[in-house]
Amino acid sequence: MRVNPPDPGTGGAAATATHPHRWRALYVGVVASFMTLLDVSVVNVAVPSIDRALDASPADLQWILSGYTLAFGLVLVPAGRLGDIHGRQVLFCAGLALFTAASALSGLAQNSTWLILSRILQGAAAGLVNPQVTGLIQELFQGRERDRPFGTLGAVVGVSTAIGPLLGGLLIQLGGMEHGWRWVFFVNVPVGIVAVLLGRRYLPGPDPHRRGGRLDPVGVLLLATGVTLVLLPMIQRDQWRGAGKWLLIPAGLAVLAGFTLWERRYRRRDTPLFDLALFRLRSYGLGTLISLVYFAGFTAIFFVYALYLQTGLGYSPLAAGLAITPFACGAAVSAIAGGRYVHRLGRPMVAGGLAMVALGLGAAVVLTGLVPGRPAPFVLALPLLFAGLGSGLVITPNQNLSLSQVPVAQAGSAAGMLQTAQRIGASAGIAGIGAVFFAVLADRQGAWADAFRQALVVSVLVVLVTLVIAVVDSLGGRRRRGASTDAGNRPG
Numbered sequence: 001m002r003v004n005p006p007d008p009g010t011g012g013a014a015a016t017a018t019h020p021h022r023w024r025a026l027y028v029g030v031v032a033s034f035m036t037l038l039d040v041s042v043v044n045v046a047v048p049s050i051d052r053a054l055d056a057s058p059a060d061l062q063w064i065l066s067g068y069t070l071a072f073g074l075v076l077v078p079a080g081r082l083g084d085i086h087g088r089q090v091l092f093c094a095g096l097a098l099f100t101a102a103s104a105l106s107g108l109a110q111n112s113t114w115l116i117l118s119r120i121l122q123g124a125a126a127g128l129v130n131p132q133v134t135g136l137i138q139e140l141f142q143g144r145e146r147d148r149p150f151g152t153l154g155a156v157v158g159v160s161t162a163i164g165p166l167l168g169g170l171l172i173q174l175g176g177m178e179h180g181w182r183w184v185f186f187v188n189v190p191v192g193i194v195a196v197l198l199g200r201r202y203l204p205g206p207d208p209h210r211r212g213g214r215l216d217p218v219g220v221l222l223l224a225t226g227v228t229l230v231l232l233p234m235i236q237r238d239q240w241r242g243a244g245k246w247l248l249i250p251a252g253l254a255v256l257a258g259f260t261l262w263e264r265r266y267r268r269r270d271t272p273l274f275d276l277a278l279f280r281l282r283s284y285g286l287g288t289l290i291s292l293v294y295f296a297g298f299t300a301i302f303f304v305y306a307l308y309l310q311t312g313l314g315y316s317p318l319a320a321g322l323a324i325t326p327f328a329c330g331a332a333v334s335a336i337a338g339g340r341y342v343h344r345l346g347r348p349m350v351a352g353g354l355a356m357v358a359l360g361l362g363a364a365v366v367l368t369g370l371v372p373g374r375p376a377p378f379v380l381a382l383p384l385l386f387a388g389l390g391s392g393l394v395i396t397p398n399q400n401l402s403l404s405q406v407p408v409a410q411a412g413s414a415a416g417m418l419q420t421a422q423r424i425g426a427s428a429g430i431a432g433i434g435a436v437f438f439a440v441l442a443d444r445q446g447a448w449a450d451a452f453r454q455a456l457v458v459s460v461l462v463v464l465v466t467l468v469i470a471v472v473d474s475l476g477g478r479r480r481r482g483a484s485t486d487a488g489n490r491p492g
Contacts, residue, residue: 234427273413290466292422330392
């Protein structure tokens with residue numbers, strides 16, 4: 001199978017590009033994505049309440065938070081491939097129904113083991129849903145028509161990541177400290193039921209002309225094992241003592257190298273789980289790298305900020321969530337604009353957004369040093385708003401540009417790999433930046449403002465690395481366009 005650079009928004013997608021309910025299908029998908037991505041961060045502020053209600057150990061609490069992310073990341077690529085083979089409606093509705101049931105089970109949990117298992121099931125269901133949404137945009141819209149849908153989806157990604165603590169704090173405030181955490185899960189149930197019914201009605205059904213295929217179980221096993229080995233020491237960084245746990249990361253990278261060798265071999269006789277030739281598309285390869293590094297930088301901010309405000313300064317969960325809202329609002333506004341103008345401005349828009357994020361977080365570093373303590377949320381509101389505006393110009397345009405040349409037949413697996421990179425990046429960022437945060441606290445007892453500042457400094461450095469990658473990509477694209485123009489003007 002060959003990956004061709006020209007725009008793939010034609011051909012196989014022609015039938016679905018005129019689907020009468022494509023905008024309704026998009027909105028159903030966006031709601032589902034919002035729910036599943038929200039559950040990555042919404043539980044953070046509920047941890048103290050869960051601890052009191054279920055008498056959970058630190059290891060239990062870590063798995064309640066991280067089990068969801070791990071299962072989410074493991075399922076993304078196989079789920080995307082299944083959607084490419086069997087159609088996205090079936091996978092979307094099945095995954096969303098499972099997510100809804102797992103949310104109800106989480107809300108009903110009577111002990112920490114019950115909650116851990118239901119959270120893992122919930123994360124796996126979220127992994128089934130999300131690649132189908134991105135694949136639907138590739139399938140239902142063509143060329144520049146995709147700008148608006150990707151802009152909407154990008155706004156959802158940015159807002160769901162940042163607004164989770166606010167919504168969690170609000171639900172706990174309404175439900176009470178003893179049982180409010182259960183409503184963090186129960187709120188998904190009515191929305192999920194309605195979304196499943198609307199998904200069956202509006203999403204395009206299986207295409208009878210869709211070419212079949214197999215899932216490649218060996219590829220699934222190798223990818224799942226490699227990703228698990230890479231993520232586990234990051235997830236268990238506080239519970240597993242000693243440096244031996246970090247040996248799992250090179251072991252995981254070795255398994256992932258084996259996965260690439262297997263996929264190259266499998267490609268000779270059938271469609272692989274993930275076609276590695278997609279990485280030869282510059283837009284997809286560099287876009288995936290940008291996602292990996294950027295999510296390592298910006299996702300950890302909300303983790304350490306929530307700790308600083310709640311544990312360090314004594315703010316309530318609701319107040320801590322409100323403090324992060326400026327970032328979410330900025331990301332929502334600029335993501336829509338970024339999706340609209342991405343084809344006009346290209347990768348330089350991503351570079352500009354990254355520069356804004358770095359400047360906003362840099363200003364937060366300075367202001368935290370000048371005004372530490374309880375006034376911090378008020379002082380940091382404007383820098384976080386500015387950083388959020390920049391973030392909206394990163395996630396949406398980068399996703400659109402990354403998938404712009406991916407054939408529709410591979411849209412699900414390509415989106416799954418892109419989102420897997422985001423999950424790995426987020427886990428690595430929380431582990432690394434969180435380690436810096438706790439190291440400062442251990443060295444200087446009670447120095448919460450200093451710990452937060454040092455964590456922000458590391459976040460800024462990671463964002464600057466992402467900016468370098470985006471600038472290199474922009475300059476490379478400009479040189480290619482210049483060379484193409486010179487060749488076209490050269491006499492025959």
